[in-house]
Amino acid sequence: MTDPTQQQSPQIIYAFPPGMMGMGENNHHDDEINLLELWKIIWAGKWIIISCTFIAALIAVVFALSQPNYYKSTALLAPVSADGQGKLSGSLGGLAALAGVNLGGGGGADKTGLALQILKSRKFILEFVEKNNLVVPLMAAKKWNPKTHRLEINSDVYDIKTKKWLDRNPTDEQIYKAFSSVMNASQDKQTTYVNLSVEFLSPVLAQQWVGLLVKEINATLREKDINQAQKNINYLQDQAQKTGIVDFQNVFYSLIQEQIKTVMFAEGKEDYVFEYIDPPVAPEMKSRPKRSMMVIIGGLLGGFIGLIVVFIRSRLSLGE
Numbered sequence: 003m004t005d006p007t008q009q010q011s012p013q014i015i016y017a018f019p020p021g022m023m024g025m026g027e028n029n030h031h032d033d034e035i036n037l038l039e040l041w042k043i044i045w046a047g048k049w050i051i052i053s054c055t056f057i058a059a060l061i062a063v064v065f066a067l068s069q070p071n072y073y074k075s076t077a078l079l080a081p082v083s084a085d086g087q088g089k090l091s092g093s094l095g096g097l098a099a100l101a102g103v104n105l106g107g108g109g110g111a112d113k114t115g116l117a118l119q120i121l122k123s124r125k126f127i128l129e130f131v132e133k134n135n136l137v138v139p140l141m142a143a144k145k146w147n148p149k150t151h152r153l154e155i156n157s158d159v160y161d162i163k164t165k166k167w168l169d170r171n172p173t174d175e176q177i178y179k180a181f182s183s184v185m186n187a188s189q190d191k192q193t194t195y196v197n198l199s200v201e202f203l204s205p206v207l208a209q210q211w212v213g214l215l216v217k218e219i220n221a222t223l224r225e226k227d228i229n230q231a232q233k234n235i236n237y238l239q240d241q242a243q244k245t246g247i248v249d250f251q252n253v254f255y256s257l258i259q260e261q262i263k264t265v266m267f268a269e270g271k272e273d274y275v276f277e278y279i280d281p282p283v284a285p286e287m288k289s290r291p292k293r294s295m296m297v298i299i300g301g302l303l304g305g306f307i308g309l310i311v312v313f314i315r316s317r318l319s320l321g322e
Contacts, residue, residue, distance in 0.1 A: 047312030051305055058304020059297055066293035070145035073205035074289040077212050078280035079196040081114040082273055114189060114196065117219050117275045121187045121198075124178050130218055131177055139207060140180050141172045146204045153204045185215070196276060205284040212282035224274040231264040 044051070120126050131137055142160035143153050160167055172180075189196045198215060202208040235258055242254035268274060 043312060043316045044309070047308070047315065050312050050315070051308035054308030054311065055301050055305040058307065059301035062297045062300025063293075065300075066291060066296040069291045069293075070203055071288040072201050072203060072290045073146070073208050073285045073287075074199055074201040075205065075208035075212050075282040075285055076197060076199040076280075077216060077278060077282040079198060079216065079276040080279050081194055081196065082271070082275055082277055113223065113275055114194070117223055118187055118189060118196070120222060121185075121215065121219055122182070124174075126219075126222065127178050127181050127185075128174055130215070131181055133218075134211075134214055136181070136211070137172060137177060139204070140184075141177065142167075143203050151206070153207065185211075195279065198276075200282075201289055205286070209282045209284040216276055216278070220272065220274045220276060224268045224271070227274075228265055228268045231261045231268070234261045235265075 131140065138155065138160055139153055142155050144156040145154050146152075147154055155162055158168065184202050185198075185200050187196065187198045198212055200208045200211045200215070202211070238254045238258045238261070242251050242258070245251060245254070
């Protein structure tokens, strides 16, 4: 008799649909077949791929050689400390605010940010280009001749003899965009140092323009502060004459003295906003174009096009 306490463990039978058994092996085998067929297609069209790669690389070489060299000149600048300017005590600063007088008061960091924004502004750039006669080299330059050390002007754009533009004079918008594309100014937030660079066809002009930019931005901010201080002095003198209270007159005269200090500091310091840590130099090596990279990218693009042509050709042949 069978012991009722002993139960037979159920047997689990896994039933696979027809064709399910060995599916992994079949998939692996199919992958091998597909890869083999793919390789056969590529091998059969190898000359098409090689030809496309060669032609594309050759076109890239011709294009790369036709591009002129650009040179980048960079200056490393340090913001000038504002410690030399007169600083108002809290009471004087409060009285100046009550009097409606703008005493500047911007620290070195604030003045640096303002200078960078002015450097990139349309008004500053257009005035800078016009003041230094940069329109022709900026808008009509063709390439730099290292043998003659001269910038060649595109005769199809500008006639040097008649000093006339052959098409039409460049607009302010075109000049602004052209100069903005060659100039770059940025500040390292950690060190507060400023990098000012110009990338242009001529290494000599690139260096000169960086130097002129530093000189011009220093002069612009210096003139701005002097004008503001002079306005404050005139206003304070007028208020001092109007009031009959001696204490108020003393306050106004103290504020006038601070503004005179600001004017004296500005007039006596050429490096008003920025001073050089590393001045710009005329670079000997080009910054762009990267001709070898152009050729590599052109060759890869040609090989990819060749693969597409081979696969399309194989698909069309199978369809027939």
